[in-house]
Amino acid sequence: MSRPNAQSMKPATAAKKLDVYLPATPEEFQANPITRDELAALAADPPQWLADLRKLGPHPKNLVAAKLGVSIAGLGRGGVEKAMTTEQIDALLQEMPAWLVAERESYQEVLAEQRRLKDARKS
Incomplete structure (x- = not known):
């Protein structure tokens, strides 16, 4: 070889x-x-x-997470183990199960905290 x-x-x-x-x-x-x-x-x-x-798709986990607005770890907590197609992602966004709502909120809080820390370091 x-x-x-x-x-x-x-x-x-x-x-x-x-x-x-x-x-x-x-x-x-x-x-x-x-x-x-x-x-x-x-x-x-x-x-x-x-x-x-x-x-x-199917899309890799990093893109699935980005399209859903959650972290990769959040996908795991939500039971998403495999790659997903665009159609499956859109269906999940339409359905908006409780785990997805919670993970999206949590992810936004994490991003807000990261921005706050970055701004604090600049000051």
Whole structure:
């Protein structure tokens, strides 16, 4: 097996940089190291599979959390264990279960405290 050169990255790293869920990417993407040039080309001119993944999902947890307005830990407390599609996220936002309301409020409090501390350090 040939060793990837220093200018290439594992598919998991490339997927993270592209903000996509690795298991949902094509086999070819998952099986081969990605060079920095290939990553830049994918980001600059996304193929259809990448555009569809970004639009429809499934999305990785960090994006699910951001779209729901909660922390990644909050997802876990809410029982969200897997990647979610845009449709599932929208349905959850429409339903607005009690755990999601509580986690959103808690997350906003954390963000407000972080802003307060940052402002206090500036003074």
